[in-house]
Every structure is written in structure tokens, then in C-alpha cells.
Amino acid sequence: MAILPDFAHAFLEDLHEAGRSKLTLKQYESDLKKFFSWLEAEQKKTDMNTLKALRKDDIQKYFVYLHNKKLSHATIRRLATVLSRFLKYHQCIAAHDIHKLSHTAPLRSLTSNDFIEGEEFTKIIYTMKLRYSEATGKKAARNFLVERNAAIASLIRAFGLTPTEVYAITMEHVNLAQGELSIPFGTTMKKFAVEKQIMEDIRTYFYSIPELFRPKYHSKDPLFVAFNNVSLSFQYDYDRQKPKALSVRAIQEMIKDEVKRAGLRKISAVNLRNTAILEEIQQGKSDEYIMERFSLTSEAALRRYKQYLLALDEKVSSTK
Secondary structure, eight states: OOOOOHHHHHHHHHHHHTTOOHHHHHHHHHHHHHHHHHHHHHHSOOSHHHHHTOOHHHHHHHHHHHHHTTOOHHHHHHHHHHHHHHHHHTTOGGGGGHHHHTTOSOOOOOOGGGSOOHHHHHHHHHHHTOOOSSOOHHHHHHHHSHHHHHHHHHHHHHHOOOHHHHHTOBTTTEETTTTEEEEEETTEEEEEEOOHHHHHHHHHHHHHSOGGGSOOTTSSSBSSBOEETTTTEEOEETTTTEEOBOOHHHHHHHHHHHHHHTTOSOOOHHHHHHHHHHHHHHTTOOHHHHHHHTTOOOHHHHHHHHHHHHHHHHHHHHHO
């Protein structure tokens, strides 16, 4: 793995000062090392002049290289996002073509395994809400987080949010009294009514946080707060004078852990999001609405869902 140059460390330092979590910074560093390993092998140099000289064809080679390594599309999208932000930070021309080029290889077809059945989700929520009668360590910590975790899984399933979007929810976005949540819609935010049970879980979790450390109403404090499994307390960032946000990685791992606890097949946040997208398409929403509502980056991404529905209809017709 390549050693990051000083100008890459400067980018990471800026992210640190902006309040990014240690886990996020570690992921960014790992993703940038992948890029610089490729750049060193391809260009034999990793200095700033080499970076600034990169053009569309060079970036396309990088994504072909990633696709050839059989990385998942979700991983490639993440790598594209990190690289785009890094190149924009250093004002490199190639930054503007990154997301288009990350889709140069055809997306694989969706199958039933990419979605979640209603019975499966019901079981996940049911087991999520079962508390351990006698628990220590991580099990004891989980008992404090039942409603928080159930609310997160339910929001992803109901609105097709990504873990990154859940992480980004602040108290500015939620109205506990009215039961509303503002979520990304294209380049703006749009209010949506939240199901009663989900709001009850959010309120129960919210008021379980000691008032002194509780996210403040109408502020940029995160809605979902990280938890210390040792001290059994919600975490507070004293440097920034606000609760510490639950990280993207922690959200992903929490869902995987709860799925495993429920004894189900491998299911992730992606399955929940995919199902929400599919339902909106089935309801006849326009392509423009779907693209904006779920921040899909290309028509090819939308086409996969439509092709899955078409194949499903053909399968049903053939069995009649």
C-alpha cells in the first residue's frame, strides 16, 4: 500500500478539523491509499504535478482497474466519492468527471436477494426490541439502544435513506411534536410525515439521553448519538460542545448484527433502501422523482430496478 503524500494528509487534516469521526478519517485514508497505489504503478510518480495533470482518460483507467478487481458497486461509489472530494479540494480538473466514469462498467442485474421481504423486516424489528434479561458488556449496552436502533432501521426501510444520510440527520431536520422529518430531495430538503411507531421510538430514545447531553432542539446536533459500551453512556464531544454522532460504519454494523441476531440471511442497509426504492417505482412515481428522491447518480442505476420488476412480471406471467 502506498504512503500518502503530504498534500493528502493536509486534506485529511482539514476533514479532522471539520469534525469528521476517526472511523470516517480511517476510511478516507484507506481509500486514498488505494488510489495512490494505483497512481504509483500507473504513473510512477505521486507528486502534486502528476495529480494535477490527470485527465478523464486517466481516471477512467482507475475505475476500469477497480471494476476488474471485482469490487462491489457500493464500494466503487464510495471510492469515487472520496476521490472526487480529494481532487476538488486540490482543484484538479479531473474531479468533475469522476462519478460519470465510475459507472463505465455495466451494473449487475438485481435479484430477489437485493431486497427484503416484509416478514424478514418484521422479524428484525421484533428481535431488535427484545432486551436481554441479564446482560453485561455489549449486551448491556444494547439494552439502552433498542429504540434508537429500531428507529434507524425503520427510517432506512421507510424512506430509502443511506447510512450516510442517517448520520447527517440533525435536530434541524426533525420535528418531534409534528412527527416530521426533512430528508434530501435533489439539491434541497423536503419534509415527510413519519410513521407513528417510528416517531414513538425516536422520542423514547431521545428522552432516554440525560438532559445535559441531549441533542438540542432546532440545532445542528446529531439526532442519533454514539454510545460508549464500557461506561454505558451516550458520548459527548467536549471539544465541539455537542453530542457525538453515531458513525456511518456503526450504523452499518448495527444492522448487520441485528440481522444475525434474528437468524436471517445476510441483509444490510442496502437491502432496506433497495426495497423502498422499488416500492416507489411500483407506485408509479416518475423517473425524475425517483432520481431526485433517492439521489440516484445515473439512469443506469434506476434502470436496474425497472428491469428487475419487468423480469418479475415475466416470471409471474409464465407460471399462470
